[in-house]
Amino acid sequence: xxxxxxxxxxxxxxxxxxxxxxxxxxxxxxxxxxxxxxxxxxxxxxxxxxxxxxxxxxxxxxxxxxxxxxxxxxxxxxxxxxxxxxxxxxxxxxxxxxxxxxxxxxxxxxxxxxxxxxxxxxxxxxxxxxxxxxxxxxxxxxxxxxxxxxxxxxxxxxxxxxxxxxxxxxxxxxxxxxxxxxxxxxxxxxxxxxxxxxxxxxxxxxxxxxxxxxxxxxxxxxxxxxxxxxxxxxxxxxxxxxx
Numbered sequence: 540x541x542x543x544x545x546x547x548x549x550x551x552x553x554x555x556x557x558x559x560x561x562x563x564x565x566x567x568x569x570x571x572x573x574x575x576x577x578x579x580x581x582x583x584x585x586x587x588x589x590x591x592x593x594x595x596x597x598x599x600x601x602x603x604x605x606x607x608x609x610x611x612x613x614x615x616x617x618x619x620x621x622x623x624x625x626x627x628x629x630x631x632x633x634x635x636x637x638x639x640x641x642x643x644x645x646x647x648x649x650x651x652x653x654x655x656x657x658x659x660x661x662x663x664x665x666x667x668x669x670x671x672x673x674x675x676x677x678x679x680x681x682x683x684x685x686x687x688x689x690x691x692x693x694x695x696x697x698x699x700x701x702x703x704x705x706x707x708x709x710x711x712x713x714x715x716x717x718x719x720x721x722x723x724x725x726x727x728x729x730x731x732x733x734x735x736x737x738x739x740x741x742x743x744x745x746x747x748x749x750x751x752x753x754x755x756x757x758x759x760x761x762x763x764x765x766x767x768x769x770x771x772x773x774x775x776x777x778x779x780x781x782x
Contacts, residue, residue, distance in 0.1 A: 544781045550577050553781050556584040561775035586628045587646050587772065592743050596650050597776045599740060600767055605655035606738060607731045613655035619761035621650045621735060622752040623744065648749070651767050651774070652735065659763055661727045666755050669716040676712035680705050734758045
């Protein structure tokens with residue numbers, strides 16, 4: 540992206556903070572809209588820069604190869620979005636009692652990862668299988684109950700029998716979904732990193748205090764998009780630098 544940085548009066552002009560913010564032009568920059576807060580924004584960006592690994596996060600998305608593949612890398616098909624939070628800088632918020640308490644998130648960083656079709660499919664299966672299987676089984680049981688005479692026959696055994704069978708079916712489906720998910724996870728882990736914090740760069744960030752804002756179980760959850768973000772904090776590449 541060719542950036543149009545021309546406002547020499549801006550305190551961020553041609554600074555590392557400007558590169559970190561990675562706005563396409565001075566006219567679209569948030570500092571331009573919040574000139575009175577420019578000093579505070581600069582301080583926040585200074586803190587954020589110190590929390591990031593050397594070289595930033597661009598190696599995770601500025602590549603044509605999937606960063607989740609183990610061994611031979613597949614070609615990138617989509618981008619996985621991961622929202623990370625950090626406790627610094629210190630911020631306060633109001634509790635439900637009206638008291639000032641420290642906010643859990645002081646910095647927010649959207650991280651993008653290059654992901655192939657196969658890794659995307661595997662992650663989606665693991666995300667949705669435990670929830671989708673009980674729904675499918677539940678609908679199937681309802682359809683069976685709608686067959687002529689089935690519900691009446693069960694109720695003759697015990698009035699609560701149809702409901703009990705429905706609940707038991709859902710519970711068994713949930714258990715089966717969980718077991719299948721674990722089995723598939725073991726198989727998939729031979730081919731890809733199921734936990735993005737296994738990646739050295741993200742593991743370094745985790746050790747530095749970064750944490751995921753959305754998880755599936757204990758693992759960070761990715762949202763997949765076709766095109767990557769090209770403006771905003773953490774979206775720049777070395778080619779975008781103006782320093």
